[in-house]
Amino acid sequence: MQIKPIQNEYEREIINLILNIQQNEFNVAITLEDQPDLLNIKNFYYESGGCFLGAFIDEKLVGTIALVKFNEENAAVRKMFVLKEYRGKEYNIAQQLLEQLITYSKENGLSNLYLGTVSILQAALRFYERNNFIAIEKEALPHDFPLMQADNVFRQLQLNQIK
Template identity: 70%
Template sequence: MNIIIVPIKDDYSEAVVDLILNIQQKEFNVPITLEDQPDLLEINQFYHKKGGCFWGAFIDGELVGTIALVKYDDREGAIRKMFVKKEYRGKELYIAQQLLDTLIAYSKQNGLLDLYLGTVSILEAALRFYERNNFVRIEKGTLPDAFPIVDVDNVFCHLKLN
């Protein structure tokens, strides 16, 4: 299977919305809607224009995973929208790892020193994945002031880049 990870823009919004909302709502019952995530319809504006990026992982032309970087400060960024379709998760394909590695490499190339993320405690496998990648759980109160908090998030992590 040939996995391709490339930056994607607004022309992929429909596929992105379909992938992410299915995982959030149907698989994990996270109480979040498209209205709560207008960034999914404004990928160019929300991610790319501010110096961040939004990547898609494709297998045979099908979008199977996403990850995004919100660059909210010269030296800091927030990881968002890390999702991989259920049937493509796991150690066989390492799609999540490839997506995260792509984002970290981009962050380092663009002078970021710190990455932060918020998630929900129900996503235990995701939290274990981040911890295996040297992210450390932190208290919400210790997040940088400019960090863009998502209402449903209740677990926060930090990675020091060097």
């Protein structure tokens, strides 16, 4: 497996992977129109100081994670998706994606990572808890956190508490 930064040249593969998981696997009522960031990854993620990582097996995109820097100290974790057949401890793709994102965040001087997700994604919530993300109320989010309409559960990771 290889994890590397990806941009607009992988737009079609990214959209297919993410929308299929959101809509078909988890029945989340979200469309491409609700996620314009997927149509301009370079500007949306990289211009602010964030990144978008892809996990590849045999040159096939099997997982993604992204970081939106929304102020000097804080960023939002977005687009954490792994194809169903590549999930779990055997491949450990989600863990490796998150660890690379945390390393990138620390190297770029961030203090906190935040994320929003939907309560139906119980395995994802357990994954974030195992990785020291703590539950916070929506009202506790920074005022400039980029909210997604569907999100109803929020987490925070203080990077200075991670070795």
